[in-house]
Amino acid sequence: MEIRELEYYIAVAELKNFTAAADRLHISQPAISKAIHKLEEELGFNLIDRTQKRVLLTEEGRVFLKLAEDILQRVANALSTMQEYKELTRGTFHIAVPPLLGAYVFPNLFASFKQKYPSLEMFVVEDGSSTALDLVKHEEVHVGLLILPPTLTELAVHHITSQEIVVCLPTDHRLSREPFLTFEQLKDEPVILYNGGSVLRSVILKEYAKRNLEPHVAISTNQFQTMKALVSKGVGISFLPANSIKEAHRMTIIPLSPHHYLDMGLIWKPDKVLPLACRAFIEFVKNYSYTD
Helix, strand or coil, rough: HHHHHHHHHHHHHHHHHHHHHHHHHCCCCHHHHHHHHHHHHCCCCEEEECCCCCCCHHHHHHHHHHHHHHHHHHHHHHHHHHHHCCCCEEEEEEECCHHHHHHHHCCHHHHHHHHHHCCCEEEEECHHHHHHHHHHHHHCEEEEECCCCCCCCCCCEEEEEEEEEEEECCCCCCCCCCCCCCCCCCCCCCEEECCCCCHHHHHHHHHHHHHCCCEEEEEEECCHHHHHHHHHHHCCEEEHHHHCCCCCCEEECCCEECCEEEEEEEECCCCCCCHHHHHHHCCCCCCCCCCC
């Protein structure tokens, strides 16, 4: 059974005339007759009562007409929906983004993408960068926007920006007037870090370890605002990318010496067939001018 055979049958049933149906469809009358005969042979019963001088549907023919119309409508809806996906007026994809990046580093990027593609839907998984990396590797999400680890294999990477890591101190801290700070100067300070699964946490702990220092981790949290509030209240110091701190209420920001930077970018599996919406997001990010 072919779609065109259903179209021929519906035209004949609607117009009640083979010649008129042939004219509408721009084909020959024998072609229509042959197609309907083929349908009847496949179904095993007559669709048209040929004992009459005009086109009359059999009882089975009337039932099949409704089914054929429903099939063609469903096909039309499917084609229309797929066209919307192709034209990027419909589509979904899954992205893993650490809360720090999604809310405080790249909010303008997401807003600009939604402005350009308002009908595309992103399902966002918020977790640390290490977890986001695993989600992409295991194909649980299509793409990840994260703090990039030092080495990446078997993944496509688009670098977006590098941001300096700064030390966050309470404004009345004894070191708050220093132009730069070293890990040696901070060795006895209580530290507030992101939870496990954060590349930033891993970077900071490795820097302490390089110097044979053991940091006193006072609190671990995934909440950026909680981290800032705890620093401002003197609970401890913290380390954050400079561009994430738009306001520093009762908090002083000081660079490290030597300077340390975080690379931030987009990752995906190059051998995976990605949804059109996700491919549109990747191309958008590649052409996005990050200025925050």
